[in-house]
Amino acid sequence: DAGITQSPRHKVTETGTPVTLRCHQTENHRYMYWYRQDPGHGLRLIHYSYGVKDTDKGEVSDGYSVSRSKTEDFLLTLESATSSQTSVYFCAISGDTNYEQYFGPGTRLTVT
Amino acid sequence: QQQVKQSPQSLIVQKGGISIINCAYENTAFDYFPWYQQFPGKGPALLIAIRPDVSEKKEGRFTISFNKSAKQFSLHIMDSQPGDSATYFCAASVNTGFQKLVFGTGTRLLVSP
Numbered sequence: 001d002a003g004i005t006q007s008p009r010h011k012v013t014e015t016g017t018p019v020t021l022r023c024h025q026t027e028n029h030r031y032m033y034w035y036r037q038d039p040g041h042g043l044r045l046i047h048y049s050y051g052v053k054d055t056d057k058g059e060v061s062d063g064y065s066v067s068r069s070k071t072e073d074f075l076l077t078l079e080s081a082t083s084s085q086t087s088v089y090f091c092a093i094s095g096d097t098n099y100e101q102y103f104g105p106g107t108r109l110t111v112t
Numbered sequence: 113q114q115q116v117k118q119s120p121q122s123l124i125v126q127k128g129g130i131s132i133i134n135c136a137y138e139n140t141a142f143d144y145f146p147w148y149q150q151f152p153g154k155g156p157a158l159l160i161a162i163r164p165d166v167s168e169k170k171e172g173r174f175t176i177s178f179n180k181s182a183k184q185f186s187l188h189i190m191d192s193q194p195g196d197s198a199t200y201f202c203a204a205s206v207n208t209g210f211q212k213l214v215f216g217t218g219t220r221l222l223v224s225p
Contacts, residue, residue, distance in 0.1 A: 004155075031210040042118075042201055042215035043156065050210050058212065090155050094211055099144045101211050103155035 003027045004104035006091050012110045019078040021107050023091030025071075032074040033058075033092040033101070034066060036085075043090065049074055081111045115139055116204050118216025125223050131189035133219045135202035138183065142204040144211065147176065147187050150199045150218075159200070160187070192223045 003026035013019050023032060031050055035043040045058030047066040055066050063085060067075045078085055091104040117136045125131045135145075146161035162169045162176040162185065169176045175188040189196055199218045205211040 033211075033213075040217055042217045043203075043213075044215070045212055048210060048212065059214075099146070099161065099205070099207060099211060100158055101146070101213060102158065103148075105155050106153075 004091060004093060004102065006089075006104040006107050008107060009105065010108045012112060013081050014112055015082060016080050019081050019109065019111075021076045021089055021091075021109070023074040023076070023104060025074075025091075025093050027093060027095070027102075028071060029093040029095045030071075031094045031101075032068065033094075034064070034074065034076045035090045035092060035103075036060065036087040037090060037106075038087050046076065046089075078109075081109075083111050085109065086111045115214045116202060116216045118202050118219060120219060121217070122220045123222070125189075125192045125221065127192065127194060127223055127225050129192050129223075131187075131192045131196065131221055131223070133187045133200055133202070133221070134184065135186065135204075135216050136182075136184045137204050137214075139204070139206070139214075140183070141206045142214075143207050144205045145176070145178065145185050146203050146213070147174075148201045148203065148215075150201065156201060189221075192221075194223045194225050197221055197223050 033048040034046040049055045049068040089107045094101040147159045148156035149159045150156040173190045178185045202216040203213040205213045
C-alpha cells in the first residue's frame with residue numbers, strides 16, 4: 001500500500017462521540033486525501049491537503065474536519081459521529097511529479 | 113451529482129474471455145482518467161491510467177480505450193483470469209497539481225473458472 005498506514009483499521013463507536021482517524025505516510029508526498037466508500041457511491045472525496053497546515057474541502061465534507069501538522073500525518077475527525085458516517089474510510093497520497101494517487105488499506109468505521 | 117457514470121454494475125466473464133467496463137463523463141475539463149482495482153478488504157490499487165491526448169493505452173492484458181468526442185472511456189481485460197475477480201473503479205480528475213478524483217460507482221467483476 002505504497003507506504004501508507006491507517007489507524008485504527010476497525011472501529012465501532014456510538015452516535016455523538018468524537019472519532020479521529022489517522023493516516024501516516026512514509027513517501028514524503030505533498031498531497032494527501034481522505035475518501036469514504038459506500039455501496040452505490042464509489043469513493044467520494046471528503047477533504048484533501050496540499051501541504052502542512054494547508055487543507056481544503058472535498059465533495060462530502062459536512063461533519064468532518066482534518067488537520068495536517070506534519071508532512072507524514074493527515075488526521076480526519078468526526079466531531080460528533082452519526083450513523084450516516086458509517087463507512088469505509090481511505091486515505092490516499094500523491095506526489096508533485098505525476099498524477100498517480102495511491103491508497104491506504106482503509107478504516108472500517110461503524111457508528112451505532 | 114454523479115460526474116462519472118460507470119457500467120455495468122456487475123459482470124460475469126468466463127476464464128479466457130474479454131471483460132469490458134465502460135465509463136462516461138460530462139466535465140470536458142477532465143484530463144486524467146485512471147482505473148483502480150480493489151480486492152475485498154483492501155484499498156483501491158492503481159491499475160492503468162490515460163491522458164486525453166491518446167486514444168488507447170495498453171499494459172499487459174489491460175487496455176484503456178478513450179473517445180474524447182463521445183466523452184467515454186473503457187477498460188478491456190483480455191484473457192480474463194479468476195485472479196482478476198475484483199471491483200473496478202474508473203475515475204477522472206482535472207490536473208491542478210493535486211487530484212480531486214471523481215469516481216464511478218464501481219463494477220464487480222467475477223471471472224468464472
